[in-house]
Amino acid sequence: MAIDILIKNAICVSHNGTEATDVAIKDDIIVAIGHIDDVEANEVIDARGLHLIPGVIDTQVHFREPGAEAKEDLESGSRAAVMGGVTAVFEMPNTKPATTTKEALNDKVERATNRMWCDFAFYIGASAKNAKQLHKLERLPGCCGIKIFMGSSTGDLLVADDQTLADILSNGTRRIAIHAEDEARLIERKHLSEKGGVLQHPIWRDNQTAYKATDRILEIARRTGRRIHVLHVTTEDEMALLAAYKDVASVEVTPQHLTLSAPECYEKLGSYAQMNPPIRDEKERLGLWKALSVGIVDVLGSDHAPHEKEMKALAYPKSPSGMPGVQTLLPLMLDQVNKGTLSMERLVDLTSAGAARLFNIAGKGRLAVGYDADLTIVDLKKKWIITEDWLQSKCGWSPYTGMQLMGKPVGTFVRGKKVMWYDQLADEATGQPIRFQDTLNG
Ligand code: DOR
Numbered sequence: 299m300a301i302d303i304l305i306k307n308a309i310c311v312s313h314n315g316t317e318a319t320d321v322a323i324k325d326d327i328i329v330a331i332g333h334i335d336d337v338e339a340n341e342v343i344d345a346r347g348l349h350l351i352p353g354v355i356d357t358q359v360h361f362r363e364p365g366a367e368a369k370e371d372l373e374s375g376s377r378a379a380v381m382g383g384v385t386a387v388f389e390m391p392n393t394k395p396a397t398t399t400k401e402a403l404n405d406k407v408e409r410a411t412n413r414m415w416c417d418f419a420f421y422i423g424a425s426a427k428n429a430k431q432l433h434k435l436e437r438l439p440g441c442c443g444i445k446i447f448m449g450s451s452t453g454d455l456l457v458a459d460d461q462t463l464a465d466i467l468s469n470g471t472r473r474i475a476i477h478a479e480d481e482a483r484l485i486e487r488k489h490l491s492e493k494g495g496v497l498q499h500p501i502w503r504d505n506q507t508a509y510k511a512t513d514r515i516l517e518i519a520r521r522t523g524r525r526i527h528v529l530h531v532t533t534e535d536e537m538a539l540l541a542a543y544k545d546v547a548s549v550e551v552t553p554q555h556l557t558l559s560a561p562e563c564y565e566k567l568g569s570y571a572q573m574n575p576p577i578r579d580e581k582e583r584l585g586l587w588k589a590l591s592v593g594i595v596d597v598l599g600s601d602h603a604p605h606e607k608e609m610k611a612l613a614y615p616k617s618p619s620g621m622p623g624v625q626t627l628l629p630l631m632l633d634q635v636n637k638g639t640l641s642m643e644r645l646v647d648l649t650s651a652g653a654a655r656l657f658n659i660a661g662k663g664r665l666a667v668g669y670d671a672d673l674t675i676v677d678l679k680k681k682w683i684i685t686e687d688w689l690q691s692k693c694g695w696s697p698y699t700g701m702q703l704m705g706k707p708v709g710t711f712v713r714g715k716k717v718m719w720y721d722q723l724a725d726e727a728t729g730q731p732i733r734f735q736d737t738l739n740g
Pocket residue numbers: 360392451452477572573574575603604619620621
């Protein structure tokens with residue numbers, strides 16, 4: 299059989315462990331793994347010395363289209379993704395209009411198909427208004443599930459009360475992604491944000507604000523028997539709670555919360571370090587690493603949430619919350635692998651296998667014959683500095699600009715297409731909706 303691409307001698311890291319081997323791709327699919335000689339291939343890539351991992355899946359990005367294309371759009375956000383070694387993303391519903399209807403979700407799928415550089419799925423936003431339709435909306439093609447904002451953040455999606463939360467959790471079957479900050483406590487403490495600048499951000503939106511919401515939603519999830527996914531967990535105490543709810547709840551952490559801490563990040567970066575839930579102190583940061591090392595954490599998500607520099611320059615609390623991250627997720631974590639904080643095998647679990655397991659992704663998240671040829675190739679020993687000209691996000695900044703890292707993504711393959719190779723993009727974008735086992739037939 300003639301194949302399209304033969305990748306030779308890469309150090310492959312997968313559920314099988316780590317071994318130097320070859321990977322053959324034909325059309326969209328991995329067709330062979332092992333020592334492959336004597337085959338005809340249109341292209342042979344010698345990847346000796348490079349690591350090959352299953353394509354990185356980022357299950358939390360905000361790409362801002364439609365409605366805020368000055369910050370980002372589906373093309374630019376996905377360009378940032380593939381430059382950073384990400385092969386698939388789940389995109390958030392707090393766009394304008396918010397993605398709360400069939401029309402809005404279909405519109406995103408249409409805009410994204412063959413315009414995004416990576417594969418994609420979109421969350422449907424929950425609101426009191428669409429609560430009764432969510433069991434149908436969550437099954438639309440190209441939908442990865444429901445997202446609930448329990449506390450106000452960017453945009454106006456919000457479900458704050460327990461009764462509506464219980465109604466939503468009772469109506470449908472797929473895992474629901476949760477932004478857990480307690481709205482009542484946010485309102486009660488809002489005055490704390492009004493004096494003192496951005497250093498007040500984690501004081502206003504304090505540990506208790508996150509803990510209270512996580513505690514409430516876990517109780518509702520267990521009572522209603524609905525699986526949930528708690529996004530960007532920020533505190534040690536929430537992790538202890540979440541460990542007791544692994545039957546219903548999965549856990550995400552972001553590279554930002556693992557690598558930045560207060561108050562230094564606010565002193566150094568000002569409102570560029572402002573996000574929801576906030577970056578917290580060193581004790582919490584170390585608590586997140588502990589949770590990651592003992593398996594409480596299921597996935598890494600970037601929460602890529604770009605805002606223009608002019609908006610970030612507004613005086614806090616008028617400055618918007620959020621920072622870009624889809625392009626730096628894998629580089630930051632490769633640097634951590636080099637520092638010895640996590641293994642490549644654990645990184646693979648957190649960036650591909652984890653997402654596939656939680657969301658029942660069809661044909662992705664595993665380096666195996668018959669799976670989509672979504673592959674990320676990295677040079678683990680490459681020393682380099684993050685510069686603004688490498689960044690693809692329209693926002694044009696990163697909290698990590700100027701940082702020296704060891705380990706860089708050098709190749710991104712999406713369903714067999716080489717979309718990025720040593721910082722060069724392919725000629726055309728070929729992104730397609732991700733398929734899910736739960737909804738293969740709608
Ligand atoms: O910091 C954040 N920014 N947290 C969110 O929940 C939303 C996001 C955004 O869309 O800007």
